[in-house]
Amino acid sequence: MASLGARIAARPHADARLEAPGLSLNLGDLAHGEGVGAELAGRSVLVLTSSQIGAAQALIELDGRARRLVLCPPDLAAEHLPYVIAEAGIEAVVTEDPDQLPPDLGLPVHRLRPPAAGARADAPDDLATEWLMFTSGTTGKPKMVIHSLAALTGAIAPPPLGEPRAVWATFYDIRRYGGLQALLRALTGGCAMALSNASEPFADRLERFAQLGVTHISGTASHWRLVLMSPQASALSPAYLRLSGEIADQAVLDRLKDMFPEARIVHAYASTEAGVGFEVDDGMEGFPESFVGRDGPVELRVVDGSLRIRSARAASGYAGAGVLTDAEGFVDTGDMLELKDGRWRFVGRRSGIINVGGLKVHPEEVEAVLNRHPAVRMSRVRARRSPITGSVVSAEIALDDPLAMNSPELESALRASILDLCRGALPPHKTPAILRFVERLEMTAGGKLERTNV
């Protein structure tokens, strides 16, 4: 398969631009320029940028040249970098901003330069670069899966001839799977794309999207609910809206249809491990019964209630230990389904993982923090359904001294000090939104915390 740069260069409109706050890059310059690709030919490279546009530039310059690239998400903790570098056999770092790098990485640093048309054609760019991406929702050490450009773009059809050229934007970070899908749709289609950065307020982002004439936008259901609450949304006139990464419920689909009656509204199932599974565009939540068991490039099965996917768009495996697929090549997504009235609907995660606005939370990691509090005997953390973020984290706590529950003052002081502990140890989406004191928490016959009995 042609490299990403070659695919951009092959599009007739490679004069499109990537637009970030304060920086605009021409796709043609990126595709034809020399960049850091030649100096890193055949190497394994960590892409550790402070901006999304920097990451996009690095991907274009490295694909087809580097042996392997590791795309670091913005929230990757510096403490995990030595492990990532060792596990992925990293030989160099690429960044636009060397001052932002943690010290003592022990690797040569290659700085991204302003792109200019150059002699890329003279250097070979046909290496099948491995793209390593981080899976979401792991505890402890980060986990990486190995993708290829072919797998990552497997769900992307060429834009229909004669259709006006799209201008893409995403509420995701392009260093995550959902955001990368939007970037790759833009790049392989020769389309402009609006990229954001973490410091850009949501309202400013919407205004900029409107000014740039964005036509295609992707995000989680939570992102879209925020759009529905934003006055700036009325300035948008999108032709295509895409929801993924979270359950898209009927309410959000209906409200989006009301607000953007002209737009094609698609909700997609995708995961970093299994790739893009399927898309639904009939305006209804869930997906048709017939999707399961049908032939095609992506095969779906439901086994013991969970969705299994076999697909050329899936990652080829984990970097390091771990088995991604079963003997027949199916990835177990861990997403639980229910069939009702000819429609499959998602009901949550088998593992109990909580999806808060697209960010995954393991109940156990929150319980571990709660249980460190000297007054806490035991805790149970579960998802609570939320019409805003899909779920929020809800905690029940059994105190060492249940009598404390009889004193409102003591209870309120304990609540504050437990939440303080959580806020110091956990990011905001993992900190319990609801905290309730209970007399006791039930155990299973096997001596485990009862999680299923609601």
Next chain:
Amino acid sequence: MNETVIDTRAPATDRVRRAVTVAFEATAASQTRTLAPLADDLVLVDSGLDSLCFAIIVAQLEDELGLDPFSDLDDAFFPVCFAEFVQLYEAAAQRQAD
């Protein structure tokens, strides 16, 4: 301190507004966010709160008032300003009382 006391004798709409105000202020404090003054025309996405904050507010109001108007499919709309947010809960409280 009187600002945060919910007077159960007050008319239902007053009680709802107080509860909403308290939930906004408490959530902003707990999430260490700077909350803009809660004027009726305050645009919610400019309030200093993010979607996680709104999720927490909605969950706490459900526990406190027994109201979850966002999940009511027939009536759900997404409020843009603070007054609309309050009205959404006032209307739900009215339906509950009826």
